[in-house]
Amino acid sequence: MLELQHVTKIYQTGGQSLAALEDINLAFRANEFVSVLGQSGSGKTTLLNIIGGLDQYTSGDLLINGQSTKTFKDRDWDAYRNHTIGFVFQSYNLISHQTALSNVEMALTLSGVAKSERRKRAMEALEHVGLAKQAHKRPNQMSGGQMQRIAIARALVNNPDILLADEPTGALDSETSVQIMELLKEIAKDRLVIMVTHNPDLAARYSTRIIKVLDGHIISDSDPYDPARLQAAGAKAAFKKTKMRFWTALNLSFNNLLTKKGRTFLTAFAGSIGIIGIALILSLSNGVQDYIDQVQEDTLVAYPLSLKKNDSNSLTSLFSARMEAFEDGSDHSQSENIGVNDTLKSLLTSETSDNDLEAFKVYLENHQKDFDTLTKDIHYSYDLSPQIYAADTSNGVKAVNPSDLSQELDTDNVMVKTMADNMEIWSEISSDKEMLKSQYQLLAGHLPQKADEVILMVDENHNVNDLVLYSLGLEDRDELSRLSQETKDDEQTYTYDDLLGRSFKLVIQSDIFQKENGLWVDKSSDTAYMTDLINKGKDITIVGIVKPQEGTSNNASVGGIGYTQALTKHISKAVNASQIAKEQTDDKGTNVFTGQPFSADVAAFSSQNLTDEQRQALAGMTAEELAAYVSQYNQNADASYEDNLKTIGIIDLNAPSSIDFYAASFENKENLKDLIDDYNRQMKKADKEAQIISYTDDIALVMSSVTTMINMITYVLIGFVAISLVVSSIMIAIITYISVLERTKEIGILRAIGASKKDVRRIFTAETAIEGLISGLMGILITLLLNIPINKVIENITDVAHISVLPIWAGAVLIAISIFLTVTAGIIPSRFAAKKDPVEALHAE
Numbered sequence: 073m074l075e076l077q078h079v080t081k082i083y084q085t086g087g088q089s090l091a092a093l094e095d096i097n098l099a100f101r102a103n104e105f106v107s108v109l110g111q112s113g114s115g116k117t118t119l120l121n122i123i124g125g126l127d128q129y130t131s132g133d134l135l136i137n138g139q140s141t142k143t144f145k146d147r148d149w150d151a152y153r154n155h156t157i158g159f160v161f162q163s164y165n166l167i168s169h170q171t172a173l174s175n176v177e178m179a180l181t182l183s184g185v186a187k188s189e190r191r192k193r194a195m196e197a198l199e200h201v202g203l204a205k206q207a208h209k210r211p212n213q214m215s216g217g218q219m220q221r222i223a224i225a226r227a228l229v230n231n232p233d234i235l236l237a238d239e240p241t242g243a244l245d246s247e248t249s250v251q252i253m254e255l256l257k258e259i260a261k262d263r264l265v266i267m268v269t270h271n272p273d274l275a276a277r278y279s280t281r282i283i284k285v286l287d288g289h290i291i292s293d294s295d296p297y298d299p300a301r302l303q304a305a306g307a308k309a310a311f312k313k314t315k316m317r318f319w320t321a322l323n324l325s326f327n328n329l330l331t332k333k334g335r336t337f338l339t340a341f342a343g344s345i346g347i348i349g350i351a352l353i354l355s356l357s358n359g360v361q362d363y364i365d366q367v368q369e370d371t372l373v374a375y376p377l378s379l380k381k382n383d384s385n386s387l388t389s390l391f392s393a394r395m396e397a398f399e400d401g402s403d404h405s406q407s408e409n410i411g412v413n414d415t416l417k418s419l420l421t422s423e424t425s426d427n428d429l430e431a432f433k434v435y436l437e438n439h440q441k442d443f444d445t446l447t448k449d450i451h452y453s454y455d456l457s458p459q460i461y462a463a464d465t466s467n468g469v470k471a472v473n474p475s476d477l478s479q480e481l482d483t484d485n486v487m488v489k490t491m492a493d494n495m496e497i498w499s500e501i502s503s504d505k506e507m508l509k510s511q512y513q514l515l516a517g518h519l520p521q522k523a524d525e526v527i528l529m530v531d532e533n534h535n536v537n538d539l540v541l542y543s544l545g546l547e548d549r550d551e552l553s554r555l556s557q558e559t560k561d562d563e564q565t566y567t568y569d570d571l572l573g574r575s576f577k578l579v580i581q582s583d584i585f586q587k588e589n590g591l592w593v594d595k596s597s598d599t600a601y602m603t604d605l606i607n608k609g610k611d612i613t614i615v616g617i618v619k620p621q622e623g624t625s626n627n628a629s630v631g632g633i634g635y636t637q638a639l640t641k642h643i644s645k646a647v648n649a650s651q652i653a654k655e656q657t658d659d660k661g662t663n664v665f666t667g668q669p670f671s672a673d674v675a676a677f678s679s680q681n682l683t684d685e686q687r688q689a690l691a692g693m694t695a696e697e698l699a700a701y702v703s704q705y706n707q708n709a710d711a712s713y714e715d716n717l718k719t720i721g722i723i724d725l726n727a728p729s730s731i732d733f734y735a736a737s738f739e740n741k742e743n744l745k746d747l748i749d750d751y752n753r754q755m756k757k758a759d760k761e762a763q764i765i766s767y768t769d770d771i772a773l774v775m776s777s778v779t780t781m782i783n784m785i786t787y788v789l790i791g792f793v794a795i796s797l798v799v800s801s802i803m804i805a806i807i808t809y810i811s812v813l814e815r816t817k818e819i820g821i822l823r824a825i826g827a828s829k830k831d832v833r834r835i836f837t838a839e840t841a842i843e844g845l846i847s848g849l850m851g852i853l854i855t856l857l858l859n860i861p862i863n864k865v866i867e868n869i870t871d872v873a874h875i876s877v878l879p880i881w882a883g884a885v886l887i888a889i890s891i892f893l894t895v896t897a898g899i900i901p902s903r904f905a906a907k908k909d910p911v912e913a914l915h916a917e
């Protein structure tokens with residue numbers, strides 16, 4: 073069944089070649105106990121290794137079942153060793169960090185036997201050698217004889233055809249040697265056993281055939297075998313290939329790492345430092361980004377996405393105008409001249425065409441559903457401010473909105489006056505209940521519903537600006553003139569009841585014009601007329617007090633009055649129903665204030681351009697009355713039609729001055745912008761450039777530049793820290809290399825029982841993968857722990873909690889990176905391990 077034909081083995085050492093075997097011709101029976109005797113160095117081990125496929129012959133041929141092995145590849149030899157051969161060595165060669173059972177199982181593991189079957193057969197083999205009870209001991213807890221019996225069990229577990237034993241009793245006392253020999257003899261009953269020994273007595277007592285070797289030659293054979301008869305059999309020498317599962321490799325490496333916990337831990341810790349650095353940076357930048365997102369989310373309610381009829385005042389157009397000016401400014405640094413940047417000119421001339429919100433409103437209403445799903449509320453504003461007066465006219469007419477407070481301020485300070493003039497105290501609130509609730513928290517009373525109901529808005533500390541109070545006339549304005557530095561108020565407070573129920577009077581703007589002598593006259597400075605008008609006006613009452621809802625970043629509010637859309641509609645309707653509005657809108661070409669066409673060349677008063685009615689009225693006037701009449705006439709003489717609409721207070725509900733979108737979420741705000749961009753694209757396609765809407769999201773603009781900066785810092789820091797990852801990878805490579813050197817013997821053992829080069833590589837890849845996993849996990853764990861004090865410190869300094877939070881994805885990715893880096897670092901040492909010569913590896917200590 074096994075035959076050596078002219079086998080020669082030549083070793084090359086230091087340029088010298090030495091023939092360890094020379095032209096060996098030998099054949100073995102399938103069932104005999106052969107002893108090989110000979111002096112040390114005569115070539116016995118070499119012969120055994122060649123028979124076992126652990127070493128390859130230089131020339132000649134080894135026939136297995138009549139098949140030549142000349143064309144055998146590494147994998148074929150691996151499979152041959154695993155299935156056909158069982159090796160037993162003088163020095164036992166057990167894997168020290170594995171139990172007896174695992175050692176025996178290993179050969180089965182390599183041949184891919186299932187776990188339960190493996191366990192069963194390994195236990196049977198251990199029972200066979202009488203060591204079932206020691207199955208879970210490690211080799212270093214056993215005697216030499218026990219270890220050798222485990223080695224025999226391992227050799228037998230795959231039920232090989234041939235058992236090769238190289239001086240199996242060489243290290244044992246004579247009593248134990250006899251036990252081992254008995255065992256081998258029994259084994260030889262149904263297979264071929266070839267044993268190398270120094271001991272001729274044992275050979276003579278137990279074996280059936282004795283071969284003597286000297287200097288690489290066979291000098292005697294007690295029972296030669298003629299293989300000619302076997303040649304006919306010609307069975308094909310094909311073996312099932314061995315393959316170690318990655319899981320087995322992992323298990324093997326894991327046990328190995330467990331035997332050196334200290335080193336494993338330190339290596340993992342060193343490897344984790346880079347991971348910790350990156351994880352901390354990601355934690356912080358992620359937390360800050362989340363915080364920014366939160367702030368943006370908070371601003372959704374207070375700062376809607378706003379489309380304005382006239383967008384020229386926005387931040388961006390200012391920015392872009394400035395930028396253009398800078399870019400256009402040519403470089404004069406090389407000359408002796410001073411150049412000019414046309415900032416002002418470019419601001420003045422920058423294209424600020426109005427947004428056509430009337431057309432957009434039509435589009436919006438046609439796509440109402442799309443917009444509604446993204447918004448909590450869409451608010452239309454108009455160029456209309458309700459004309460509100462103090463209800464009490466006993467001390468004269470006091471305009472509350474627009475306020476005439478500035479005229480009563482006894483100061484030359486322009487700043488103060490400008491502030492008083494420009495404060496927008498009255499504003500329209502949302503007509504959507506849910507929206508109102510998300511914006512404001514009700515402190516007293518109820519939210520307004522009807523046209524004559526308004527709310528007082530205070531700030532989050534329940535304060536209201538005194539300017540508002542004076543403006544509204546809730547504080548006596550006469551006090552202001554008496555006010556001096558010394559008599560500053562003590563802290564003053566109001567109860568809710570002081571403010572609830574206060575009411576004002578609404579005057580319809582068009583009502584302040586009265587037709588006299590065929591001319592519409594502004595009566596706003598006629599106290600008697602105005603007093604009468606105010607007394608007849610609608611009562612507007614404060615029905616509730618609100619403050620901004622928490623977390624809405626609504627710090628803009630300094631207090632004020634909120635009125636309903638119902639009021640806007642009421643005013644608009646009343647104005648449109650007025651006589652003056654009818655006259656003006658019925659005849660769009662004629663200025664109602666003069667009776668002349670808008671396009672008249674001579675706009676100012678001229679006796680030639682008068683209507684008959686006016687001519688008649690003039691006839692009976694005194695000089696004084698005439699002067700007043702002319703002055704009235706000239707007041708609006710050069711106005712345009714649009715100017716007149718504004719003066720009279722006529723608004724078109726289809727043409728808002730701004731549209732505010734309150735997005736439901738930050739994401740929706742982005743989608744909303746897409747919708748508007750869609751519209752713009754459609755308009756562009758349809759060649760309606762004039763209808764393209766321009767808008768700016770100032771908040772997003774500021775935030776995105778902050779985000780860009782944070783990202784930049786993050787990348788730079790990660791770049792620095794990545795260097796430590798490279799360093800730790802090199803360290804892992806070195807440690808893996810040391811591990812390879814330490815485990816050389818194990819590599820030899822595994823190869824002897826049939827492990828392939830790939831299997832060996834796998835073991836070290838598994839080891840590095842485990843190291844990488846441990847260091848990754850450790851890095852993430854340490855980061856999570858570090859984040860606790862870091863968050864405490866940041867919260868103490870900035871009052872913002874939970875800034876440093878490691879995102880789960882980052883943790884996962886970092887662990888993966890850690891594994892990838894260590895495995896990569898282990899590639900070269902693993903290859904080195906796989907390339908080791910099995911015979912040399914076995915001799916390593």
Ligand code: ADP
Binds near residue numbers: 092111113
């Ligand atoms: P034995 O087992 O009979 O003591 P070996 O088969 O180990 O003898 O060795 C036979 C001869 O081959 C010896 O001279 C030994 O020095 C030489 N030899 C064995 N292995 C190697 C090797 N790997 N490289 C070089 N020479 C070797």
Ligand code: MG
Binds near residue numbers: 117118
């Ligand atoms: Mg030897």
